Every structure is written in C-alpha cells, then in structure tokens.
Amino acid sequence: MLQVHELQKLYGSTLAVDRISFSLDAGKICALVGPNGAGKTTTMRCLAGLIAPTAGELWVGGLNVGKQSLAVRRRLAYVPDEPPLFDDLTVGQHLDLIAGLYDVVDSRSKSDELLAKFGLASKVNDLANSLSRGMRQKLAICCGYLFDPKVLLLDEPLTGLDPPSIRCLLESIEELAGRGVTIILSSHLLAMIEHVCTDFLVMQCGRVEFFGTGAELRGRFPQSQSLEDAYFAATSQFTPAAAVAVCPELAIDTGVGNSHVVTM
Amino acid sequence: MIAANRIATTLWLVSISSMSARVNRCVARLRSPKRLLASLAAATFLLLYVFNGVMIVLTRKAADPVLLAGWLSGGMAIYALFHFVRAAWQESDARLGLSPAETLWIGRAPLRDHELILYRLAGIAPATLIKSLLISVVMFCDVQSPLRLVTALFLAMMLLELVRVVADRFASALSSRGRAAMRVAFTAITVCVVIQLLVRTFTGASGSSHPLALLGAFTRACGETAGSAVVQWIALPWWPLTQVAMAPQWNLSVALELGVSMLILTAFVVAVIAIDRWATGHQHRVEAQRLDLIRRGLIHARSTGDSQPRRVLMTLPHLGGVGPMIARQWVSVVRYRGTILVSLLAPAGLSLAPLVTQSDAGMLHVGAWLAVCTLLLAPPALRVDFRRDIERMWLLRSLPITPLAMTLGQIALPAIVTIVFQIVVIAAACLMSPTSISSVVLVLGALSGLAITSFALENILFLTFPHRVKQEGLAMMVRAKLVFLGKGLLLGLVGGGFIAWVTLCTENGYAMAILVSGWVLASWAIAIVAVLATARCWKRFDAHFDTPWLH
Numbered sequence: 001m002l003q004v005h006e007l008q009k010l011y012g013s014t015l016a017v018d019r020i021s022f023s024l025d026a027g028k029i030c031a032l033v034g035p036n037g038a039g040k041t042t043t044m045r046c047l048a049g050l051i052a053p054t055a056g057e058l059w060v061g062g063l064n065v066g067k068q069s070l071a072v073r074r075r076l077a078y079v080p081d082e083p084p085l086f087d088d089l090t091v092g093q094h095l096d097l098i099a100g101l102y103d104v105v106d107s108r109s110k111s112d113e114l115l116a117k118f119g120l121a122s123k124v125n126d127l128a129n130s131l132s133r134g135m136r137q138k139l140a141i142c143c144g145y146l147f148d149p150k151v152l153l154l155d156e157p158l159t160g161l162d163p164p165s166i167r168c169l170l171e172s173i174e175e176l177a178g179r180g181v182t183i184i185l186s187s188h189l190l191a192m193i194e195h196v197c198t199d200f201l202v203m204q205c206g207r208v209e210f211f212g213t214g215a216e217l218r219g220r221f222p223q224s225q226s227l228e229d230a231y232f233a234a235t236s237q238f239t240p241a242a243a244v245a246v247c248p249e250l251a252i253d254t255g256v257g258n259s260h261v262v263t264m
Numbered sequence: 265m266i267a268a269n270r271i272a273t274t275l276w277l278v279s280i281s282s283m284s285a286r287v288n289r290c291v292a293r294l295r296s297p298k299r300l301l302a303s304l305a306a307a308t309f310l311l312l313y314v315f316n317g318v319m320i321v322l323t324r325k326a327a328d329p330v331l332l333a334g335w336l337s338g339g340m341a342i343y344a345l346f347h348f349v350r351a352a353w354q355e356s357d358a359r360l361g362l363s364p365a366e367t368l369w370i371g372r373a374p375l376r377d378h379e380l381i382l383y384r385l386a387g388i389a390p391a392t393l394i395k396s397l398l399i400s401v402v403m404f405c406d407v408q409s410p411l412r413l414v415t416a417l418f419l420a421m422m423l424l425e426l427v428r429v430v431a432d433r434f435a436s437a438l439s440s441r442g443r444a445a446m447r448v449a450f451t452a453i454t455v456c457v458v459i460q461l462l463v464r465t466f467t468g469a470s471g472s473s474h475p476l477a478l479l480g481a482f483t484r485a486c487g488e489t490a491g492s493a494v495v496q497w498i499a500l501p502w503w504p505l506t507q508v509a510m511a512p513q514w515n516l517s518v519a520l521e522l523g524v525s526m527l528i529l530t531a532f533v534v535a536v537i538a539i540d541r542w543a544t545g546h547q548h549r550v551e552a553q554r555l556d557l558i559r560r561g562l563i564h565a566r567s568t569g570d571s572q573p574r575r576v577l578m579t580l581p582h583l584g585g586v587g588p589m590i591a592r593q594w595v596s597v598v599r600y601r602g603t604i605l606v607s608l609l610a611p612a613g614l615s616l617a618p619l620v621t622q623s624d625a626g627m628l629h630v631g632a633w634l635a636v637c638t639l640l641l642a643p644p645a646l647r648v649d650f651r652r653d654i655e656r657m658w659l660l661r662s663l664p665i666t667p668l669a670m671t672l673g674q675i676a677l678p679a680i681v682t683i684v685f686q687i688v689v690i691a692a693a694c695l696m697s698p699t700s701i702s703s704v705v706l707v708l709g710a711l712s713g714l715a716i717t718s719f720a721l722e723n724i725l726f727l728t729f730p731h732r733v734k735q736e737g738l739a740m741m742v743r744a745k746l747v748f749l750g751k752g753l754l755l756g757l758v759g760g761g762f763i764a765w766v767t768l769c770t771e772n773g774y775a776m777a778i779l780v781s782g783w784v785l786a787s788w789a790i791a792i793v794a795v796l797a798t799a800r801c802w803k804r805f806d807a808h809f810d811t812p813w814l815h
Contacts, residue, residue: 013558013565055555083368
C-alpha cells in the first residue's frame, strides 16, 4: 500500500532526510519514532505531497506521489501536529468543506458520527478559533477520517488530547486498520502506542535506525525492560554493523558518505 | 461534472461563511468600548474620504478620455512593476498566497491547479470589488457609464492579482544568484521610473517650491509617466479594459474588448499554472544538483544532528528589559539590512532632489520631504516593532517588563535607524548646499522627535486594531487608505503648526534660539506623549480578545 524508496530531502544545506526506504502493507499501523529533528515530519510531508522530495520515489496504493498527485490526495489523509484551521469557520463547516472537496457521500451522518465519537458534537456551531488545542486536534482528526482514506498519516496526534480522547483515537486507529487502512503514527509516547502498532520505524538525524516489528526491536536489545528502553538503546547505540551482527536478514546498504539505509 | 460542481459550491460557501464571520468580527471590534475613539476617528475619515470624492466629482471637469485610458492602464503597469520589486526583495514561501489552513485543507485536496487559482481569485473578489467602487467614486465624472467603469476596474485589478501571483511564484523559485539578478533588474527599472517622476515633477513645478504647486506637478507627472510609451507597452494586457471603461456606450466593440479581456485573464491563469509548475520543477532541479554536489563531496552537508557555532545576542545594559529587547530587534535589522537600505534609498533621493532641481531650495525643503518620508515611508520599511510580534503576543505579555520598557524596547531601534537615516541625508544636504547650524539643529531636532512619534503612532494604531502579517482583504484596504489620510492630515497639522510658530516668533521679535528650541521641544514633547500613549495601548492590549487566532 505504501512504499518509500531512497527518500532524501535537502533544506538549504541541511539533509533532513537521508536515503530512507521502507514499505507497509494494507492494514499495518506503523509507529514513526525518533528524537526531535529526526526527520519524521519531513518524511510525512513528503508522503502527503506537501513538499517535494529532493530524490527518491514514493508510492501510495501503486500510485506515484509526484506524478499522480491528484489521485494520491484522494486516498491519503494527513493530520499535522498543531493543525492549522480556518478561524472563520465553525466545526461543522470544516467537515462540510472536506465533504465537498472530497465528494463524500452521506457526509452529514458521517460527520455527526465522528463528532459524537470525539466529543465535539456540542461544539458543532463553535468557531474553530474558540476551540482548545486538544479540540482543534480532534477536529483535524475528524476531517482526516471523513473521506475514508486508504492511507492515514498522523503527526503527533496525541499531543494535547485528554486520556479518554487518546483511548478513543487509538481504538479508532485499530478499527481503521482492521478495514485495511494503512496508518503511520508519529509520537514520542511510545508506551501509549506500542500495543496498537504493528511496525516501528525509528529515525535519527534523517536516517532510518530500525524498521521492523516491536518484537524485533526488543530482540535487538534483550537487556531492555520495555520497548521504550529498546528505542532509547536503538537511537543511542544502533549502527549498521551491529544490525548485521544481530539480524543477518536485514540488508545493509551502506551509501556514500555517512548515510546508510536499512531495508527489510 | 457533479463532483466539480459540488467542489465549486463548497468553496463558494466557505468563502461566504468566512467573509460573513470576518465582517461580524470587524463590527464587534469596531463597537468595542475600548476602541470607541479609534472607531469614531476611522468613521470620520471614511466619511471625509467619500465626501472628498463626491466634491471632486461635482467640481472637476471630465478628463480627456484618451489620456485617462493611458493613465489607467499605465497605473496598472506601474503597480505590476511594484509587485515584481516586492517579490524580488521579500522572501515568501506561501504558494499562491494561501494561508497555512488553506494550504493544508484546500491545497492538499484533490483539486486541479486552475480550480485552486479560481478559488484564490474568488477569495479576493469581494475586496477587489469594493476597491473598484472606491476608485470609481473619483472617476464617475470622467466616464459615460459607471457600470462599465466598475466592471473594467474590477477585471483590471483581478488581472493585477494574477500578475502578483506570477511575480511571487517566479521569485520564490530562484536561486540566491537568480534572486540577486532579479533584485538588481527590477530595482534599476524602479529607480528609472522614480527619476522620471521626479524630473517631471520639478520641471512641471517651474521652479516653484510651494507645496500645492509641487503636489499639482507631482499628480501631472504621475499621469505623464503612466501614459509614456514604455509604460504603455508594459500595460498592453490592460488596454482592452481601459477601452471598456472609457467607451461612450455599449456596442459590439465593447463586447469584443470585454471578450479579449476575458481571454487575457484566462491566459494569465494558464501562465500562473505554467509558472507554478516551472517553479516546482526548478526548485527540485536546484535541490537535486545541490544534493549531487554533496554526494560527490564538493560541498559539505549539515546533518540535523551537527553542532553549530553559537551565535551570541548583543549585550546591552538591561534598563528594565529595554536593552535585551533592542538587542533582539537588532538581529532583525541586521538580517533585513539589504531590504531596509534599499527601501530608504528612494526617500533619500526624494529628500535631496529639491537641492538639485530648485535653485531656491534649502535645508527646510529637505526637512519637509524628510518629514513626509519619516511619517509615510519609514514605518512600512522598518517593521521591527510590535507589528512583527503579532503571533507572539502571549509571550511578550508573559515577560517581566513594564509596559513603558516594552514599548521603548520595541520602537527604539526603528526610530534610531530612522534618525540615523535623517542625519545621513541632512549631512549630504549640507555638503551639497552649506547652511547655518541653527537650520540643521531645527530640522534635525524636530525630525528626530517626529521619527519617534511616527513609530509610536504606527504602533498605537496597530495595538488598537491589530492584524496579522500580510493580511489582505477589504478591512486592510480601508485601513491603509484611512492611515494614509490620517498621516496626511497630521503632516498638514505639523506644517501649519510650524508656520504659526515661525509667525509668532517673527511678530514678537523672538531670537532664533527661542524659535529653534521651542520647535524642537514641542516636537519631543509630542514624541514623549506618543510613547506614553503607546505604552498605555500595550497595557490595555488583550491578547485573548485582540488576537483570537493565537492559542
């Protein structure tokens, strides 16, 4: 459903994303984790078609993100961290806008259902600029869900959400994955998302440090007490040589300069 | 087709809802008790503007249609040139001028390029229509049909908006070398136009230095420059529309000219799409080439994990927080030094021009032009005050700094830069035409006070009616016109006050020292009052009410 091949992104003279490759099948939920400035948001924006990659190929449902952008946009939803909203539109009007733009059938009942699910039903006529940060986040998530995308990119979606909303969001993500939607979820709260994620993509300094299942990540660092410990170990110790030693089935392609790519 | 109609309807409804909410918010803010005085002043100015327009229509003779057509199209061409100069000097990443919310939700939606451009045009259409109506007020007596005039002006300004988008997108894709070339080319063209304008103004004034004679000559010079052959060639896309505006009646020719204009508009929409694609491709090629150089080891790439040498903020005495605030503003001034320098070059030329073109011109003429520049041109050129911090008002509020210290910290640096600019221009004037020390003290003393007053007033206005950076629309257009009128009125008051003071001193036989020190003291007293008023406005600023978009 989603393939990334040798993605690179250069901002000025800063290499924000350095030759990353991975692929996800339909129904997978991938946690995109890494320290601040690891290149997670840039990777998501490239996938969403908001910024063009400097090099590399991106495919969504067999469609090339750069060359078939219109068709990709119909299939992919992106909800950024701190989503910008229209200050002059109400909650309901935001959903009407998305329904119109994506030609959603039976949009009114779908939007009512989503608003009820995320506790925004009573805010339907409130202007977006009167919402709290968490509510803005939930509205953006509702907008992303409304047109039934095949791929969902959620950048730090838990930020600002209260515990019931976090539970609601994670349950909805599992439900969508059960219907075949591929999801990438970026978050620093590994302990909260580990039980819903099928795959883990660990990034650091623009490079992939690890890509695989949670069990594989913990397997690399048997001394780790939790997945979070394994993640800390991965981002502080992981090297291509260590990866080959631990897991020979990982293909290590050492690139030019200091970059390296780990592919499954 | 049904989906396309639904998208169009949705975008239309969004535009209407958005505009309705903006109007409601604007009315609520105008009716707010804390802005009562400012709202009354705004309403008075608006009434004066319309009254002035009506008086012009009633008292003025109709202009020559051929000349007027030339002026109209030429005016649009000069405005287009301004857009290219601005695009060359201003860094902008916003594609097609879309807001972050529009970029995410509408720019990322499955819309075709032309649909996105039409959405953008639909968004600015109401404000453009009001602008057309306001301009039409002063031109009603020149045309046979107000409807044709408004239609032509509206379409001409929509075309101008497309030119602006082309300029912005073209500039955004250029490499630093390409942008430098664009800056040089368009600044050189602008300088030529300004020189032409100045020469025409001072030639037209026939050596007179009377303000009204100069104003009349300047107006004629604007018309002549807009109607000149070179500008008219640039104005070719607007020609059919000016013919529509000036046509004596509806006929086949008018219909054809309207048709041609619509074709030109369509061609510009296609041009915007083409230039957007070129810009995207060009940016990608430049990035890819750079990446290739990095891969070959020819240039060094920074990784996000690389450590950087630390840049240190200038250390100034604390002074209750004023020092660190100024040090922070200094970073912005250094960063935008090129843009600031260029935007102050034209005012410098304008101020020194009387010494070259008029035999009887002296320091007072230079001072008068400097006063105009200080009030009208310096604040837009030096936006390093509260205006730059509109998205950080909560942060400013949380700082342990008194309102007065905050105000001083915000407006001190732009005022100092303006005063340095005044000193440089006056020094140049002294070299060109030596003058008495008392004249220099009088002009410089009064102008330095005016510089502080100018930035204080700009910030009072901003804190009373805050707006986001690069905000557009009807409210901004009305605001710009009212501010311009208000500043014009203030300049008139300053001039009138000076004449009254000189008359008083002369009639009573006061010494020159009293005349100079009295005027300088008055200027600085006004500046101090203005700064205190700004501090009060900052104290009363309610980030929750005044900047509802911040969370």
